[in-house]
Amino acid sequence: MSREFEIRREVELPGTPEQVWDAVATGNGAAGWMFPTGEGAPSGVGEVWAGHTVTVFDPPRHIAVRAESDEFTNALDYQIEAAPGGAVLRYVHSGILTGDWDAQYDGASRHTDFYLHSLGEYLGHFAGRTVTYVGASGPEDALEPSAFAAVRAALGMGSDAAVGDRVSIDVAGAGRVDAEVDYLQDIFIGLRGDDALYRFYGRGGMGMPVFAGHHLFAEDADREAAEAAWTAWLEQAIVGVRR
Numbered sequence: 385m386s387r388e389f390e391i392r393r394e395v396e397l398p399g400t401p402e403q404v405w406d407a408v409a410t411g412n413g414a415a416g417w418m419f420p421t422g423e424g425a426p427s428g429v430g431e432v433w434a435g436h437t438v439t440v441f442d443p444p445r446h447i448a449v450r451a452e453s454d455e456f457t458n459a460l461d462y463q464i465e466a467a468p469g470g471a472v473l474r475y476v477h478s479g480i481l482t483g484d485w486d487a488q489y490d491g492a493s494r495h496t497d498f499y500l501h502s503l504g505e506y507l508g509h510f511a512g513r514t515v516t517y518v519g520a521s522g523p524e525d526a527l528e529p530s531a532f533a534a535v536r537a538a539l540g541m542g543s544d545a546a547v548g549d550r551v552s553i554d555v556a557g558a559g560r561v562d563a564e565v566d567y568l569q570d571i572f573i574g575l576r577g578d579d580a581l582y583r584f585y586g587r588g589g590m591g592m593p594v595f596a597g598h599h600l601f602a603e604d605a606d607r608e609a610a611e612a613a614w615t616a617w618l619e620q621a622i623v624g625v626r627r
Contacts, residue, residue, distance in 0.1 A: 386455065387485045390478040391493050395500050398470045399507035405444035406512065407503060408462045408473075416515040416599050417506035417581070418499050436460070456480060470507075475500065491590045498572045502583065505566055505576055506599070516605035520614035522594035526622050531594050532571060532586030538621035539573065539584075541565070551575055557613030594618060 397404055407413040410425040411434070422434030426449075429441045436449035436458070448461040457479040465472045477496060481488045522531060539551050549565045563582060567574030571586035579602040585595040596614045600607075 386480050386482045389481050389489050390476065391496050393475045393496060393500055395473050395504065396467060396470060397473055397504050397507050399511055401444040401464045401466050401471045403507055403511045404464045404471045404473055407507060409443070409447050412515060415517040416510060417502040419597060420517050455482065487589055494571070498567060498574070501567050502574065502581060505581055509576065510601050513601045516600040516607050518598040518600060518607055518610040518614060520596045520611050520618055522618040522622050524593055526593040527588035527591065529586070529588065531588065531622050534622045535584055535594055535618065536573060555613055555617050557616065558610050594622065
């Protein structure tokens with residue numbers, strides 16, 4: 385059954401309004417903290433960008449986009465204001481959800497919090513740098529909580545792990561990962577390295593397998609090699625715990 389939803393957030397961010405605008409209204413910026421949404425950047429109201437029609441365009445203060453069909457509506461609204469030491473972002477995600485509304489809304493809401501945290505990490509450490517986005521999925525049936533627990537264990541994170549801890553692992557084909565835990569929830573892990581944001585998602589509640597979505601800022605980052613390496617790493621971590 386279809387039902388409308390709305391998710392509102394207000395967050396303080398490091399960086400100028402212009403930097404926040406670049407992060408939310410350009411393809412490279414969005415890929416630096418969320419995921420690739422489209423190439424380039426929109427230039428005005430009515431333009432179709434990243435699969436959405438631009439409905440408000442007032443750089444660097446306000447951009448809104450909307451996509452809809454007979455059964456689907458998705459709208460994103462970003463209002464940006466200067467603030468002491470940075471900027472304030474007022475964010476609204478609204479539209480229509482179908483199926484299990486409660487589960488989908490909970491998943492979307494919790495993902496919003498993780499993404500906006502990652503936006504702050506991006507602005508604070510990597511703003512403006514060219515990014516290579518890497519997406520890797522675990523086995524198709526990696527839906528149960530134990531699958532994400534296996535990822536956590538493979539990262540060397542015990543039950544007492546906390547934000548601020550260090551993680552150091554070798555990933556065959558991707559090299560050494562030395563990073564600090566910057567986000568930690570039951571279904572999310574965020575790590576920040578010198579040249580990367582590493583993000584892990586336990587998406588079983590949404591009917592999808594464990595996922596790694598990493599943002600690599602090193603100039604020599606190889607997307608295909610990194611995706612293959614992290615896919616194999618997830619497979620090994622999850623299959624290993626099932627044996």
